[in-house]
Amino acid sequence: MKAIEGMIVRWCFILLIVCIGFVSGQERDSLFLNHHYNIEQHEVSPNGKFVSFKKAYEISRDTLVVIKSDKPNKEVFTMSGVNRSFFTNRNVLFAVKGREIDIISCESLKIVSIQDVLQVEYIKDKDQVLIFLERNGSKLLQILDGSGKLLTEIPDIESIQVYKSRDVFFTKYSADHYSLYLLNNLMPKLLFNSPEKVRSIYYADSKKLGFTTPSQVKGRYRLGFWDGITKDFYYLDNVYQENIYQFKAYNTINPDEIYIQGFIEKKVSTSKEADIWYTNDNSLQKKMMSLDEEQVFLLWKPKSKDVKVLKSKEDHEVAYIGHPRYYISINLYEMQDYSNYNPPLFLYRYDIQTGKMEPLGVGASRNSVSPNGNYIVSFKDTHWVLFDVINLTSQKINLPYSENVYFSKNGDCFYLEQKGGIARYNIKTSGIEFIPTLKGYDNSILVAEKEALLPKSRLYRCTVDDDVFFLKLFQEKSNSSALVKLEKRKMIVLQNPTDERISTISFNRNQMVSFVKENLSRPPSLNMVNKSKTTLVYNSNKSDTKISGLKYNRFNYHNDDGRHLSSVLIYPLDYDKSKKYPMIVNIYETQSRLGNFFLRDGYFSTAEGFNIRHYIENGYFVYLPDIVYGEEGAGIAALKCVDLALEVIAGEPAVDFKKIGLIGHSHGAYETNFVATHSDKFAAYVSGNGNSDLVSAYFSISKMFKSPYYWQFENGQYRMPKPFFEISPQYLSNSPILAANKVSAPILIWAGKKDLNISWTQSMEFYLALKRSNKTAVALFYENEGHTITDPDSAKDLFTKIAQWFDYYLKGKKSDWIVKLN
Known part of the structure; x- marks a missing residue:
């Protein structure tokens, strides 16, 4: 290897660095120390011989581990302090550690370090x-090759930029100007000189360049365009006087034409007159957005010194969809009545040549666009609609719903994820082909190119390779997963159906797959697939031997409406069938999916403030039941499902049914509040950041979603079948606050006073109702926390107080702060 200035060469056969993770960030007397880790950021070397990953503790996530794939569980070496790492095409591992980069030969364990590093980029296609x-x-x-050998060195650089992981640009400064260079075959090629430093490159090809430079206005930038043939410069602010910022710019399919999305400053009225709110206003979100800016869509032709504002009507957004003439225009508020957070969108075809806007039809809240912009696909009500942008026509397609639409790269067909396989729709022939995988399993396509065409992703584009698909399969009833590969319509099973959760999946450039599996009683394991053969690479948390003996049961049953439910009962780690134990029930919609998550310690939680591992290690059962919803409302549905779930395990002799606690957070806290006001089966409750008064919440404005909250009740989590005034008694009967006087067990309520999702006053009002009813309750209000707890000291306080609350009422352990309640 050629000597490189500033490098330190060292030989290392095994680096033994112990990462204590979150322990170092917590006080030693905490009940919630973190010892167990996850596997993250895993990658297989191109030749398949090595696999790297990082150990992820609660705070520390910087320990890099390398394994030789043919020697499972044997760590070739570990290294702490790693921010990111990557294999080159020559199977050399580069590890970035702050201002240092280590170049690691996994075969020889030789490590070369470079200090004082500011930036690292890897160009895969060139292996540089x-x-x-x-x-x-x-x-x-x-500039190094993939083995770490120095190819060339360029001094006196101001900055570097890489465009689309392909073109390398760098800037030099000399006396009174900046020079922008392109790296061409390892040689600097001067493009142009400029009095201002080029900040970013937004477009580049062999003949032209789009760039930005600082503006005279602090924090703003100028959009520039450089013609590589004539050497002429063009700036947007020469033809468009507004100062644009936070922009995205794209070169369209037409030569020398640039489409721009961005914001401009808007004068804020200083009038002291009242702000007027009209009942026919469907754009109330605008009242909660920034008043000093306005979104704009532009089409700039630098050489023609022309800019067109693409705004056919007020509040319309205009998207470039890849067609030379036709764009799509939408108004986010046109069909908004706040019964849905994301309402359907009326799609318009916008002709940039004539400025004419013509109706295409009503689409969904999310709409998929073909690569060439000729077609848009939307799911409406019970079927799909294929819009022909060119001919302004549409046709109905009867196929089940799919979360995403994936177009082939030529745009001739699209794919839909279905149960039991994927459906392929041929646009030219209107033919439907079903490509089967495993019967009864939902399919998710894993590898696709995704692009948002508008800021809120209401128009998007997903494209896939027609020949090869990687799919993750999932069956809800059994909570099992599988991995398969479809190659020219033929299925190859990479991972047979397993009750283990497949948590993360990654692919290297040679289509080698690595993935992590885990279960309640099995710590995460890293696996790799090479030539359709799956092998185990690494078992994590080997010292966690106790968890392998964990006992748990999964139950499947049906409610009175015949709907399927599941629940998972997790036993205490020291379970003795001759003893009785208290139990905590954790609720929030479909909880049984948590039945194959590895139980880590620390502040990892299923409900905020509740770590399952802590409780099963301290003599508790933990029960995770599903909740399904009908016409009666979310509160009543939760009560019925919880009662049914308790009936299912009524025969478990080790559960002390007189010592059961119930906990929930957010929507689960609302459900906990409701159960607490209608049940006598629990000895203690914990409710965090939950609603208590559905009428008040229904007629409120969400600060998080910046809209009236009707939609959350009519078509959101609360599943109320009709608006309030049509079934007001049902809203009242599902409001816990109206039955606060019926709470029969102590309840701990908590909330963050900066919660933008559910107002903390909902918790305060429930507390006041309990106080007025002389009930046993405590409220915790965190001044600087939101919907979830982020400060470590606040987290420690909440987790500890919840544990003490359950210990006090379910085990009889005294805590001074609770004793004061009595």
């Missing part, structure tokens, strides 16, 4: 690593 660093008071660029 760019290292931008400081040396003796100046900055330079080193």
